[in-house]
Amino acid sequence: MLAPLGLLQAIEDGTKLLFKEDILPSRGDISLFSIGPSIAVISVLLSFLVIPLGYHFVLADLSIGVFLWIAISSIAPIGLLMAGYSSNNKYSFLGGLRAAAESISYEIPLTFCVLAISLRVIR
Numbered sequence: 001m002l003a004p005l006g007l008l009q010a011i012e013d014g015t016k017l018l019f020k021e022d023i024l025p026s027r028g029d030i031s032l033f034s035i036g037p038s039i040a041v042i043s044v045l046l047s048f049l050v051i052p053l054g055y056h057f058v059l060a061d062l063s064i065g066v067f068l069w070i071a072i073s074s075i076a077p078i079g080l081l082m083a084g085y086s087s088n089n090k091y092s093f094l095g096g097l098r099a100a101a102e103s104i105s106y107e108i109p110l111t112f113c114v115l116a117i118s119l120r121v122i123r
Contacts, residue, residue, distance in 0.1 A: 013036050025087040032086030036096075040079030047073045066118045077103045 024030050049072075050065035052058045077100035084096010 006105040025089070028088040032082050036079045036083030036086060038079070039082065040076045043072055044081065066074075066114060071112065074107060074111075077101075077107075092117040 047069050050058075050061040050069045066089060079098050080100040080103060084093045084094075084099070086095075
């Protein structure tokens with residue numbers, strides 16, 4: 001189904017993913033395999049709580065907003081590691097390890113930039 005300019009493409013892809021079959025590993029840990037990607041996605045979605053969407057529209061107005069954003073966004077690599085480890089396959093584990101290392105390597109400079117800006121604003 002095509003929408004004009006692809007406006008509904010994300011909604012269509014989301015509903016398609018909801019009705020797909022779950023393929024679980026036969027030798028792996030099924031609970032970790034299911035929880036790992038959920039932790040990664042939930043940490044990304046929770047980080048939007050402290051981002052102001054307008055001048056008077058903030059979902060969670062916290063005094064520690066920047067630090068909470070950094071802390072919540074740093075949970076995502078744990079979910080990536082869990083997803084790679086739980087399938088009990090060395091290539092999946094290496095892929096999860098690589099994805100987590102890549103996520104952490106992007107996160108460190110981003111954290112320093114955000115902290116530098118927040119320290120500059122405080123003065």
